[in-house]
């Protein structure tokens with residue numbers, strides 16, 4: 262049995278297998294008669310809906326458990342909640358504040374645990390991102406991905422995934438918002454070598470994909486004002502996109518803060534692939550569920 266807490270749980274061929282399963286027509290109903298517990302400590306539009314629909318497409322029954330019901334470590338310990346949910350479900354997905362929570366769940370779970378976003382990682386998003394880039398640019402190997410903004414959970418999983426798929430990754434972040442040395446060392450051990458730069462232009466010049474995410478992630482709301490100051494000059498606008506390759510595509514995991522990290526002219530512009538990217542969340546979730554059920558056989 263396998264869990265999926267971050268992309269570095271996978272090797273390159275496992276990642277490729279999940280992506281292929283994501284695009285396989287007529288998937289078998291591997292979850293027929295089974296539950297999928299989806300537990301959320303934070304809000305979600307895409308992740309909840311796309312995962313629920315992927316479960317339905319595989320014949321299963323999604324059970325959404327919202328923040329009010331969870332009470333993790335308040336009403337009941339993380340471990341006991343996990344043991345309980347595993348009695349009724351073939352898989353548990355969780356969106357949590359602390360990454361340690363999904364690790365604790367995986368440590369005691371009798372069924373696979375999927376990280377649906379933590380403060381450290383957003384791996385199901387990264388699989389959808391790669392599907393989107395592959396569809397837009399034909400292949401992944403050798404493509405250059407420029408990430409502009411906070412080296413956050415999304416950037417983290419994306420850098421791993423792009424590295425595993427043979428892409429070159431450049432990330433531009435203001436001082437204090439870069440990957441830590443420990444992160445970079447861990448990425449290198451998995452064959453991912455993101456190049457960290459400080460000026461967005463250095464990352465974006467000639468890139469095949471330009472990616473950004475919010476400057477203030479869920480749970481950091483009290484830092485929003487400071488971050489708006491610190492990320493000045495990091496907005497992806499038409500001028501910045503003009504530095505990328507002429508056929509570059511723009512991606513954003515969404516939700517976007519229009520006029521902050523991205524100009525509406527880019528988000529709604531001809532290079533934007535954010536809606537196919539959102540749609541790919543469902544296909545990625547289906548591929549991942551198929552793979553986890555294969556591993557559990």
Ligand code: CP
Pocket residue numbers: 304305306307308309378386514515516
């Ligand atoms: N991209 C993403 O995870 O969106 P939600 O927060 O709406 O799930």
Ligand code: NVA
Pocket residue numbers: 378413414415474475477478479514515516
């Ligand atoms: N980095 C963002 C991603 C939301 C999907 C956050 O964690 O809030």
